[in-house]
Amino acid sequence: MRRIIAICVPILAMFATVFASSAQARTQDLCTWTQSFLPLPVGVTGGSVQAAGPNGYLAGQATDGTLLLWHNGEVVPINAPVSSSIRVSAVNGSGTIVGWDGRSDVPFVYRDGTFQNLSVPAGSSTFASAVNETGDIVGTTFAYATDYRSVVWKLGNPGSYQIVANDVAVGIDDVGNVVTEKGLVWSPNGTTSRLPSSPDLVVQIFQRGYALGHDFTDDNGLRVWDATGTVVHRFELARHTPIGINSQGQLAAWYTPEGSTVTTLGVWRGETFVGNVPGRPLVHAVAETGELVGLAWPAGATKSAPATWTCS
Helix, strand or coil: CCCCCCCCHHHHHCCCCCCCCEECCCCCCCCCEEEEECCCCCCCCCEEEEEECCCCEEEEEECCCCEEEEECCEECCCCCCCCCCEEEEEECCCCCEEEEECCCCEEEEEECCEEEECCCCCCCEEEEEEECCCCCEEEEEECCCCCCEEEEECCCCCCCCEEEECCCEEEECCCCCEEECCCEEECCCCCEEECCCCCCEEEEEEECCEEEEEECCCCCEEEEECCCCCEEEEEECEEEEEEEECCCCEEEEEEECCCCCCCEEEEEECCEEEEEECCCCEEEEECCCCCEEEEECCCCCCCCEEEEEEEC
């Protein structure tokens, strides 16, 4: 993957002020987007890509609920339950898939050819949201009249879990640091710190060496934090929703261009705007290759198919 985010508590504590740069989408696109479709397993007639990992791994689901896995564009056979109640959240560079099993209202991991539910607090509803390259998993648990709590499952011990914060977990890096929705940073040594402006933050994505979100007092400012916890970019984007970012800093986000009332999917590399993707593509993630991945409808088809968009 990648440049891994490794937010260091002593470094974060040093930031009294942060650097913020402002960038808006330019009017001239630098990309022509080409849509393609991924192959499907024999007997599967439709589906989508839900998550992108490093080393060429993509994960998703068929329209009938079959879990799907690709490596470098080729289908990887997978042995997992078929259910429309199962939802994929993330995949790592070893092909480990995590998500939520609605049949039992618990998180799952698919690893080394085995589908397994993870242990959860009694009486809770719990889902897994991310998996790092080590194989550690993070998610969120909640129950009636309790706070949302961030949960970590260590590799090799899915029968045990650790509550690490009273907040929604956004992601986990390869050394085990967890970032929450309000910008709390939990480290495996048990210490915690906060991103600048936390808890007045909505952190929406934490992956590939970056965190994405905004400050309560700055709704139109999409912020990008780097591995040190510094705001390295601030994009002035109305009504934005980030989709994902890769280790090269390629970012995809929905936003409303100035003078428009229609949301558009834009793509940036660092601070450079490279283009809006035509139409309203159903993009779910940004791959390490720079491709956007999600779903689309082939001409004349009645079911969606897993799709990619490539800049040329």
